[in-house]
Amino acid sequence: MNAPLSHIGSQLISWRRTVRERIRDQRLAWMTGGVIIGLAIALYWPAEPAYAIAVDRAERFAMCAVPTQTGTSEAIFVLDFVTGRLLGAAYNSQANDFTEFYIREIAGDFNVQAGSDAEYVIVPARTEFRAIAGAGQRGSPAIGSVYIGELNSGQVTLYGFMFRSAPRPGDPQPLKKVATMRFREAFGD
Numbered sequence: 339m340n341a342p343l344s345h346i347g348s349q350l351i352s353w354r355r356t357v358r359e360r361i362r363d364q365r366l367a368w369m370t371g372g373v374i375i376g377l378a379i380a381l382y383w384p385a386e387p388a389y390a391i392a393v394d395r396a397e398r399f400a401m402c403a404v405p406t407q408t409g410t411s412e413a414i415f416v417l418d419f420v421t422g423r424l425l426g427a428a429y430n431s432q433a434n435d436f437t438e439f440y441i442r443e444i445a446g447d448f449n450v451q452a453g454s455d456a457e458y459v460i461v462p463a464r465t466e467f468r469a470i471a472g473a474g475q476r477g478s479p480a481i482g483s484v485y486i487g488e489l490n491s492g493q494v495t496l497y498g499f500m501f502r503s504a505p506r507p508g509d510p511q512p513l514k515k516v517a518t519m520r521f522r523e524a525f526g527d
Contacts, residue, residue, distance in 0.1 A: 393460060404462040405482035406438075406501040413438070413501070415484050417460045421445075422452040424486065424513060430503060437504045438477075442513035447495055448488040457489035467498050467516070477502030483516065492522030 393402040398419045403412040406428050413428040422445025428438035443452075450456040467479035477500040487494040497513040 393462065395460075400458065400460045402460050402462040402484065404480070404484060405464060406480045407478070407503070408481065410501075410503060413440070413480070413482070413499070415440070415460070415462075417444075417458055417486065419456060419458055420453060422448075422450065422456060424484070424497065426484075426499065426513070428501060430505070432503070433505050435507065437507045438501060439507070439510040440499050440513050441510045442497060442515075444486060444495070444497075447515060447518075448491040448493060450488060450490060455490070459487045459489075461485040461487075463496070465496075465498065477511075484513070487521070493518055493520045495519075 393400065395401075399416060400419070401414060401416045403414055404426075406413050411429040411431055413426050415424060415426040417424050422443060424440075424442045424444050426440035427436040428440075429435070430437040444458075445452045445454075445456065448456065461484070463483050463485055464481060465483040466481065467483075480499050480501040483496055483498045485494055485496055495518045496516040498516045499513050500511055
């Protein structure tokens with residue numbers, strides 16, 4: 339009488355093992371299928387580059403990072419609120435130094451005096467210029483630019499710049515005033 343019970347017990351234990359193995363195999367199959375589907379989606383999904391354009395400001399100055407050309411380092415621009423001067427520099431990783439420099443006295447562009455109570459804001463942008471070169475400028479138009487707004491004048495100005503990957507530091511290039519928008523004027527009147 340004990341023999342049939344031990345046989346039933348061993349069959350039950352064997353059945354439990356096969357159920358556990360089936361569950362484990364199903365989990366492994368689902369996990370493998372999920373990984374394959376995830377890789378397929380990642381392969382065919384259009385890639386979007388991540389851009390890390392940054393702006394920071396203090397009481398008397400602001401700075402922002404601006405893209406220069408594809409595959410090169412960004413340029414850094416510093417806006418001095420006291421002097422009304424916009425200065426920039428582009429880092430060259432091959433020279434391990436800043437090799438391109440930019441400058442613009444912007445107070446006059448907004449009809450404010452340097453050292454006055456001008457209230458500036460600065461925002462980097464990705465732009466596409468066909469040609470912005472002026473006399474004596476070298477390089478090609480950068481893919482980035484700088485918007486500067488001034489509260490008292492009620493206007494925003496877009497500044498572009500030329501970029502070249504020079505092995506040695508060169509003379510500062512002027513920033514080009516590209517366009518101006520007045521935000522305090524009524525439109526359509």
